[in-house]
Amino acid sequence: MSSRSDILARLRGTAVPAVSLPAYPTIPELTQEALVERFRANASAAGSTVISGNLNWSEIISSASPSAHKIYSDGNIDTDKSVMRSFSLPETLSKSHTAELSRTRTSTDNINQPHSVLLDVAVLTSHLAVAENGSIWLTDSVEHRVIPFITEHLIIRLIDYDLVATMADAYDRLDSSLAFCICIAGPSKTADIEQSLVIGAQAARSLTIVLE
Amino acid sequence: MKVGLFIPCFIDQFYPQVGIACLELLEKHGCTVSYPLDQSCCGQPLANAGYEKKTTQICQDYVRRYQDVDYIVTPSGSCAHHVKHNYPRLVESADAQSAAERTYDIIDFLVDVLAMDHCDTNHPQRVGLHIGCHSLRGLRQAQSSEIVGEEFSRPRYLTSLIPGIEIVSLSRQDECCGFGGTFAVNHGELSARMGHDRLQDHIAAGAEAIISGDMSCLMHLQGLSKRKKIDMNFYHIAELLNGLPA
Amino acid sequence: MSTTVARDIEAYVRDEKRVDWHDESLWHIRSKRDRSTHGLPEWEQLRQTASQIKEHVISKLPDLLEEFERNATANGVKVHWARDAQEHNEIVVQILQSQQIDKVVKSKSMLTEECKLNHHLEKHAIQVVDTDLGERIVQLRDEEPSHIVLPAIHLKKEEIGELFHEHLGTDKGAADPKYLTEAARQHLRTKFLESTAAITGVNFAIAETGGVTICTNEGNADLGVNLARVQIHCMGIEKIIPRWTDLGIFTRLLGRSATGQSTTIYTSHYHKPRPGTEMHIILVDNGRSEHRKREDFRASLKCIRCGACINTCPVYRRAGGHSYGATIPGPIGSILNPTRKPEDHAELPFASSLCGSCTDVCPVKINIHEQLYLLRQDITETSVVPASKTRSFSFLARILTRPRLYRMAGSTARWATRNLPRWAIYHRSNAWGQYRDLPAAPQDSFREWYMKNRTS
Numbered sequence A: 001m002s003s004r005s006d007i008l009a010r011l012r013g014t015a016v017p018a019v020s021l022p023a024y025p026t027i028p029e030l031t032q033e034a035l036v037e038r039f040r041a042n043a044s045a046a047g048s049t050v051i052s053g054n055l056n057w058s059e060i061i062s063s064a065s066p067s068a069h070k071i072y073s074d075g076n077i078d079t080d081k082s083v084m085r086s087f088s089l090p091e092t093l094s095k096s097h098t099a100e101l102s103r104t105r106t107s108t109d110n111i112n113q114p115h116s117v118l119l120d121v122a123v124l125t126s127h128l129a130v131a132e133n134g135s136i137w138l139t140d141s142v143e144h145r146v147i148p149f150i151t152e153h154l155i156i157r158l159i160d161y162d163l164v165a166t167m168a169d170a171y172d173r174l175d176s177s178l179a180f181c182i183c184i185a186g187p188s189k190t191a192d193i194e195q196s197l198v199i200g201a202q203a204a205r206s207l208t209i210v211l212e
Numbered sequence B: 001m002k003v004g005l006f007i008p009c010f011i012d013q014f015y016p017q018v019g020i021a022c023l024e025l026l027e028k029h030g031c032t033v034s035y036p037l038d039q040s041c042c043g044q045p046l047a048n049a050g051y052e053k054k055t056t057q058i059c060q061d062y063v064r065r066y067q068d069v070d071y072i073v074t075p076s077g078s079c080a081h082h083v084k085h086n087y088p089r090l091v092e093s094a095d096a097q098s099a100a101e102r103t104y105d106i107i108d109f110l111v112d113v114l115a116m117d118h119c120d121t122n123h124p125q126r127v128g129l130h131i132g133c134h135s136l137r138g139l140r141q142a143q144s145s146e147i148v149g150e151e152f153s154r155p156r157y158l159t160s161l162i163p164g165i166e167i168v169s170l171s172r173q174d175e176c177c178g179f180g181g182t183f184a185v186n187h188g189e190l191s192a193r194m195g196h197d198r199l200q201d202h203i204a205a206g207a208e209a210i211i212s213g214d215m216s217c218l219m220h221l222q223g224l225s226k227r228k229k230i231d232m233n234f235y236h237i238a239e240l241l242n243g244l245p246a
Numbered sequence C: 001m002s003t004t005v006a007r008d009i010e011a012y013v014r015d016e017k018r019v020d021w022h023d024e025s026l027w028h029i030r031s032k033r034d035r036s037t038h039g040l041p042e043w044e045q046l047r048q049t050a051s052q053i054k055e056h057v058i059s060k061l062p063d064l065l066e067e068f069e070r071n072a073t074a075n076g077v078k079v080h081w082a083r084d085a086q087e088h089n090e091i092v093v094q095i096l097q098s099q100q101i102d103k104v105v106k107s108k109s110m111l112t113e114e115c116k117l118n119h120h121l122e123k124h125a126i127q128v129v130d131t132d133l134g135e136r137i138v139q140l141r142d143e144e145p146s147h148i149v150l151p152a153i154h155l156k157k158e159e160i161g162e163l164f165h166e167h168l169g170t171d172k173g174a175a176d177p178k179y180l181t182e183a184a185r186q187h188l189r190t191k192f193l194e195s196t197a198a199i200t201g202v203n204f205a206i207a208e209t210g211g212v213t214i215c216t217n218e219g220n221a222d223l224g225v226n227l228a229r230v231q232i233h234c235m236g237i238e239k240i241i242p243r244w245t246d247l248g249i250f251t252r253l254l255g256r257s258a259t260g261q262s263t264t265i266y267t268s269h270y271h272k273p274r275p276g277t278e279m280h281i282i283l284v285d286n287g288r289s290e291h292r293k294r295e296d297f298r299a300s301l302k303c304i305r306c307g308a309c310i311n312t313c314p315v316y317r318r319a320g321g322h323s324y325g326a327t328i329p330g331p332i333g334s335i336l337n338p339t340r341k342p343e344d345h346a347e348l349p350f351a352s353s354l355c356g357s358c359t360d361v362c363p364v365k366i367n368i369h370e371q372l373y374l375l376r377q378d379i380t381e382t383s384v385v386p387a388s389k390t391r392s393f394s395f396l397a398r399i400l401t402r403p404r405l406y407r408m409a410g411s412t413a414r415w416a417t418r419n420l421p422r423w424a425i426y427h428r429s430n431a432w433g434q435y436r437d438l439p440a441a442p443q444d445s446f447r448e449w450y451m452k453n454r455t456s
Helices: A003-012 A032-045 A057-064 A095-102 A167-173 B009-014 B016-028 B044-048 B052-065 B077-090 B094-102 B106-113 B133-138 B154-160 B188-204 B215-227 B237-242 C004-014 C016-037 C043-059 C061-074 C085-098 C110-114 C117-123 C133-140 C157-168 C177-194 C220-227 C244-259 C288-293 C298-302 C308-312 C314-319 C330-340 C357-361 C368-382 C387-400 C403-419 C446-454
Strands: A049-051 A071-073 A121-130 A135-139 A153-164 A180-184 A206-211 B002-005 B032-034 B071-074 B103-105 B126-130 B209-212 B233-236 C078-082 C103-106 C127-130 C197-200 C204-206 C211-216 C230-236 C266-270 C278-284
Touching: A003 C061, A003 C078, A003 C288, A032 A049, A032 A153, A049 A057, A057 A121, A057 A153, A057 A206, A121 A167, A135 A153, A153 A167, A167 C244, B002 B016, B009 B016, B009 B215, B009 C403, B009 C446, B016 B032, B016 B106, B016 B237, B016 C446, B044 B052, B044 B077, B044 C368, B044 C387, B052 B077, B052 B094, B052 C368, B052 C387, B071 B077, B071 B094, B071 B106, B077 B094, B077 B103, B077 B133, B094 B103, B103 B106, B106 B154, B106 B237, B126 B154, B126 B188, B126 B215, B133 C357, B154 B237, B188 B215, B188 C004, B188 C016, B188 C314, B209 B215, B209 B237, B215 B233, B233 B237, C004 C016, C004 C314, C016 C244, C016 C308, C016 C314, C043 C061, C043 C244, C043 C298, C061 C078, C061 C278, C078 C085, C085 C117, C085 C197, C085 C230, C085 C278, C103 C117, C103 C177, C103 C220, C110 C117, C110 C230, C117 C127, C127 C133, C133 C157, C133 C177, C157 C177, C177 C220, C197 C220, C204 C244, C211 C220, C211 C230, C211 C244, C220 C266, C288 C298, C288 C330, C298 C330, C298 C368, C308 C314, C308 C330, C308 C357, C330 C357, C330 C368, C357 C368, C387 C403
Parallel strands: A049 A206, A071 A121, A121 A153, A153 A206, B002 B032, B002 B071, B071 B103, B126 B209, B209 B233, C078 C278, C103 C127, C103 C197, C197 C230, C230 C278
Antiparallel strands: A121 A135, A135 A180, A180 C266, C204 C211, C211 C266
């Protein structure tokens, strides 16, 4: 018997009383104003920077990363910096890249990022944000799935977006047939060393959210 | 109303004053109290050690002993919880179900059945309130700190009726004291450590006495503080409600 | 029944300073959990809903697994089934070897810990690097995680500094968490870039869509998966949830319960592989279908591995995770391990004061402490318990069912406490008295008082 049929047979061999699926709890609705306020507060609490109003992209990028020179954007932004609109990821990442990276010093104040596939800043577009945790959603439309993680600093533009109260509302709106989607609720973080919170664990060191 | 008193083994042997306080309190509230003389223990020490099957006789005796009373009241939340929670499963009978339903810890009985709302004694002391885990999460005498919802606390309500008393705030409101029945013996070092942490929280909060509806937790904490020569008083809430002997 | 656990706990507790520190670290997380849940009026409703969804899953598990497989396959995912740890490990090796892959990164997965996958991969000359910072730390130390969410919670920063100095070349004596985390970031980035395969655990697998959801704070799972040409997701069969929208319940519970965060930083949903790459999902039984047969303990299959019961447990906080001698420590581990392997873990259900904090904190409402109580009954009935233990409890039962015998024993004990010298009472066989004084024994028991004062 295959493992598959063996496991299924074992499971079917045990009668477990049926339990029906419950209805979801209903949650009181919030005004748009309250949602925005919550979103801003929760995003800041998670270590994100939220920006709105008159946008100066050169400044936004500089404040995320003063020395940024490898910048990727999935849309048009008006800046004096040179921005890539497409980003090529090598089929297999070569050994030399790795060697180069491993030569970088492990110091917090002097981090050198010579790697050609490593981005300094990525600017990506999102259309969905969640107030209860200050998160934003990215979907399939990201050119390479690795971009939001491999970039040193991540900037998310919220354009024509829905701001919903809870994760439950977000899942309601999302298309469940997406090949890939991700909810990001702040910069990468860890507290694995003595519960000390460190921002910038492995993925993006900072998250800037731009409300447009 | 007819009340049968159940005085658990360790209270019978070591804390008779707690049994006396309960008896007198119930009588003051107009209950007709009987005390069956052939009682011993609820069986929990065995059951918690994994030998509940050896306690069927104990359960049956309990059920039979209290057949003629309206309520069975005991000054031990832990024992009350064991009877209410486990007896109907151990002895599958309508009588056992009925005995379980009629069994009350004295704290619940004073609040829910006798609706106690005043207290004539006084106790001008700063006290720390320890709610035993079985009273808290088993009998739901109070809202546990984990649950999100309206706060309530029967032991706190009763304590607040006592003129002159002040309840201190603990840094960990409902941390376990580490008694846990046979756990106290099988994991003595750990149990003692848990108890010392609990004691320390009360001391740091400025408590002059620790009070509880669970005498077994207090027996453990008292034993630890005596060993370390810590000056602390321990009372069952019923003792204070009834008034300490002069 | 061995007494290894009791011995290990005792040894850990003796280091008072470390216990202070360990207990405070975990209580801090429990406090954060309280702050984030108490701000959510619907919390108890969410728990109830999640619990019922999971009960539904357990009842319909075979159907849901088939639905999941069908949908995942249609998405271009290869689904594998493994009866046990061995078969799971072989499948992983076979996938990697068929692609000539000898370097793999792995994000946190308690399942692969349970299956001892790393050891198996190393035996087949495949380098595996754990990429969660805490996991990497314990991997470099060649030990097991001491916590399911915080693998290195047992270690002090100085110990980690020493470890990183030895393995990653950080400055000697450096113990600043920020500096050490940065060093790990640089070290792990080289591993991400040189690995062509990535293994992850699974937080939720959605039957309706055939996709998997993975939650991390570091982003390490996604870095691994999205740089690799082969992604492998390993999951226990109980990780299934029926509907996509059920994630709206579970993601609200998971982060808050685990660390007090309103959500994990990254919640990723993988339905299809990237063009030109492979995506595999391995469904692992390894004792779960047997566990599911046991009515009293079935509900522990609802566990979503948030670790809240571990953080709140007054025993775990003072005993340390390694004292449990099991992959999953703490209250839930004290059910999962002995339920599946009673011969190795019979002691665990007894290492609890049954305070019930675990049950109240559990986001899927598993009656953890009640199961521990029932498991104790089960173990004394079915496992080998020392005859001396059974004899002494039979003796106790005999005393308690004979009121006259009970009274005699009681008054003798009280007499002894009053009259014997301390050395005769506090001797080695008095386990109570090793740490505590006995109560002052009164002349009269309550019954004796009652006889004198209330009977005529």
